[in-house]
Amino acid sequence: MEIQYQGEHLGFGILGNILIILSFATALLSAISYYFSFNQKSEISNSWNPLARLSFGVHAVSVFGIIFLIYYLIHGHFFEYYYIWQHSNSVLPMKYMWACLWEGQEGSFLIWTFWHVVLSFIIIKKAGTWEAPVMFTMMIIQTFLASMLLGLEFGGIKIGSNPFILLRNHADFANLPFIQMADYLSKIKDGRGLNPLLQNYWMVIHPPTLFLGFAATAIPFAYAVGGMLTGRVKEWVKPALPWSLFGILILGTGVLMGGAWAYESLSFGGFWAWDPVENASLVPWLVLVGATHVMIIFNKNGTSLHSSYILCTLSFILVLYSTFLTRSGILGDTSVHAFTDLGMKGQLLIYMVFFFVLAVFLSIKNRKLLYTQSEEDPISSREFWMFMGMLILVISAIQISITTSIPVINKLFNLKMAPPADAIDFYNSWQIPLAAVIALLMSLGLYFKWKQTDMKTMAKKLLLSFVVSLLITIGVHYYFQFDRIQLVLLLFTSTWAFISNLDYFIRVLKGNIAKSGASIAHMGIAFILLGSLIANSEKTVISQNRLNVDLGKDFPNNENILLYKGDTLPMGEYYVTYKDKIKEGIHIRYEVEYLKANHTTGQFQKEFSLFPFVQLNDRMGNVSEPSTQHFIDRDIYTHVTYAELDDKEVEKNENEGYKPGKKYQLSIGDTITTSNSLVVLQSLNKDVDKDLLMLQESDLVVAANILVMDVNKKMHQANPVFILRGSEAFNRPVEISELGLRFAFIKIIPEENKFEIEVSEKEGNAREFIIMKAIIFPYINILWVGCLLMIIGTWIAIIKRIKKLRTA
């Protein structure tokens, strides 16, 4: 008998599935119609175009519909749907609901599709005669992407993963006994929720930006392919150029946002770790930058057409490769944030191989036109050096790709290679020299003239910036004392790249903003290089723990420091106190106060407080997030690497809960420590008010004057008493309840002139502590300013190219 399940809302799923099939079918239909549209010989009426546009329209509506529907389901907590259950829960704040949408693979494919649709609208509106060939490729891409959501199975081959699958139909649940109950839904109290790492504002804006960047690389690709298909082998470059600049802008911003996210909320202490996932989006960007430069060369003098074609198509194919790397599960052991395999490895591979073969086939087909060998660019021309710059970028991309692809190489050749043990160092050893060369080319680049340059004039123009940069480099090097020559080289070339481009903007362009795109963007890249150079190579871990046993130079183990609650320890120029632990919902915040010593008064002055926190998450594991204080010239990064999360502080019970005491034999003036204070035996006092203590007149009574200083430098007095009545000795302990301490004067040892004092502590005095790491990143703001300049410069360049396109 069919089970009548209770409380399910199946209508949404049916609607969702209809929309998914519709989006797939209409993308395919639109692609076919566009194909016939540009192949139609008759000029009179283009009968295919309306159908192509109509099916694109339906496709667009379906994509928007799917996204809206999933968002609605997340918002309404419809946990009968697996995707909703898996990626959201009912306690999640509104602002992170969008992040649930793209936490899973299906959702992130949707975001990608969404941007293709948005960009396609612009193509249809603006591209004119290019509409059909470009849209044809875009719709083929969309067909592939839409198939990723189909969730069909043919004889064991899975096509896509459907976001509207019901929980009870999902493989993980279908065979569980409780799923057979009609009211199973009432047993599912809540969803699994969003990964705590993604509950961060960067994670709301970074993925959509990155996917827009991915989508933007598709358009130059579509122009290149469309150009080959329609025989306009040369004409495609000009209209594709603003798009590839747009791709540089958005993809670059997306990659940098990923770095900012890592810096702000991941624990590895830095913004770039050469993680495979980071690399996978950096590589297409590098290639796209190379592509754009050769396209500019082609626009100017008609050479480098073939390079333009190769690089434009390559950057899109690398985006697909990056998708393959991060989504096939192949990175498994080497990256912390790749998706797990959803069984779509084959499909992703076909997707990539299809476009690769298409691009290669079209280039062979049109080889005669593409390869037109024109005369070579003279060595003193700007185009020659731009071409060189492109080559360096490509070398850089090759190095990153090969190292990142180690898991793929292992799979292909059945090897057991692992990434280099110190991967970051390995990447840097290649990338820093390459970056130095790139920066050098950027310093010279704009001073070269197209076709031919008079070297003497050029040298004269560059002299000032060269001298200024040299002086700055010497100064900065004197200050930081870089230990590697390649760092000094990069310091010099990136400084020069900034200053010479600034000089170009002021003296050559006379501040003409409209023409300043290249110089401002180059200034930005120079600052990004300079900022990361200084911040990374000169970062200092100030939480140095000097007390530990050294395990040898290769095994330094002193970067984390133990800080007891209330203790103040020197760190760099600061003194740091762990003040308190504050629990707010799922967050435990640790208040860490940074103080500075005022030398005139001898007092500590509070500079600022940081609140690194641990986000509690039972199902997915707790995540600790650093907190960073930003200054103009530096950042102070503070991260709790370890903390006891259980609440140690037992309810303060006034009378009970003393642990067994510790006995100390002290002389006058001796100091001992307890978990929360300093204790000094100051003096003895024989003049005790016996009546007050209700003692007999004949008793021999001695009181110890004990001074107790707590962590807040507050003084307390304790006067435990030792009593000798005849031959019998006893004592009267004294308590400082505020500190949970009890003192007893046990005996006098006359021959040594010592006094035995017993100190007992309350259970609750078990000292709470955190292990923290603090790093100073000097001048990291140069990096962020660089990002802004890069964005502004690229934007100016886009506007200039669009204007040129209109006037042409």
Add this chain to the structure above:
Amino acid sequence: MKKMHIIGIIIIAVALAVVVSTISNSSTYAPFKTAIENEGSTFHVVGKLNKEKEFIYNPEVNANLFGFYLVDNEGLEKKVLYNGSKPQDFERSEQIVVVGKMDGDEFHASQILMKCPSKYNGNQQDQLKAVSGDTEAAS
């Protein structure tokens, strides 16, 4: 010879250099046995945490020394010392990759990579566990 040809040759040479340097710098996934035979060389050892044995972590003595026992895929168990604080949720890890070298009878790890259940997208077992808690009464 044309300029472009020279450039082409340079590019190929650099690409080859990249490949060679990647291969020569790459580490190897290996069991403890290989690491013991090549003491002093760096390896990636994949294994599982021995949850029976206690961790060695006394932050109040040394916050930067964390030790545990790892059983590699061949079943050999070694004590691993890591020069940092104990990673969050270490107990929960299903699979661990340690990067480092043998030193005497101990493995000195400079890096620990953990595969935690369901940290990203999750795996089946953990999800089952997560739900079965709520459903005991029902089944």
